[in-house]
Amino acid sequence: MITVSKEDYLKAILEAESEGEPVISATLAHWLKVSPPAVTMAVRRLKKDGLVRVNADGRVSLTSAGRKIARKLTVRHHLIERMLVEIFGMEWYKVHDEAERLEHAVSPDFESRLLAKLGRGVACPHGNLTELESPASRRRRGLLLLAQAEPGKNFEVSGIYERDRHLLEFLEQRGIRPGAKVHVAHRNYDQTLTLTTGAGRVALGVSAAEKVWVKAANGKSSAKN
DSSP states (O other), X not given: OOOHHHHHHHHXXXXXXXXXXXXXXXXXXXXXXXXXXXXXXXXXXXXXXXSEEEOTTSOEXXXXXXXXXXXXXXXXXXXHHHHHHHTTXXXXXXXXXXXXXHGGGOOHHHHHHHHHHHOSSOOOTTSOOSSOOOXXXXXXXXXXXXXXXXXXXXXXXXXXXXXXXXXXXXHHHTTOOTTOEEEEEEEOTTSOEEEEETTEEEEEOHHHHTTEEEEETTSSOOBOO
């Protein structure tokens, strides 16, 4: 039986892979806000169920069966986020947490109706695609992290790390949201960026800038080496 807890672990593993993080017990404990012993027990059960593999170095990876379940959950999460914004008008920075609660309750029938209503191939309210992407995949699409953006250039926000509500609200207050235009005025000695956005002239630290993917306003990436 696949419980809500097991689904959460499988999705967390898939999401951590997409962020380019090594998936070890400590990673899952951090992502899911649970204790290391709880992770150890959960991974042991998932391995017994044939849903994950644990390598000799402690890295956890999904089996094909585990990946199928995780993928189904991410699709549902994506559709619920879009439903909340496109149909109900909820603010983009609130929908991730709401979708986390609702994704386990969606039936296959309701999911198919959502898909028919909303359509395929559209990014979620945070600018992220249904198919979770690695950082390398995003760079192949011409995207770069705002932290790497060249001063003096104009960019458009493409996607934002969506699992930190406080970060999303922080960015929203500074006019940094998917589709927003951003001018990078200059980079300070501590790597803090001075930006011009719809909210005016704002400062953004490197830890926040590393959670925002952008594309050059002219369609070409412009990273600073």
